[in-house]
Amino acid sequence: MTTQDKARALMMQHYHQIKNRQQSMLERVVEEIGLPKEIADYWQPIQGKISPSVRISCDRSYASMS
Incomplete structure (x- = not known):
């Protein structure tokens, strides 16, 4: 796999x-x-992009469990 394919x-x-x-x-x-x-079942990305508000609320968290 090339670097571009991996990305x-x-x-x-x-x-x-x-x-x-x-x-x-x-x-x-x-x-x-x-x-x-x-x-x-609602999922409506605009032109294949996730809206910024959804990205912020559903993206992975950088907090770690201890």
């Missing part, structure tokens, strides 16, 4: 991790509130 693979993996975190959070909230489960 692209890491970027795609990060994108999917953020998407999965957002979906998990939406599913939990929908279940907690008691809304229909179809609402949790």
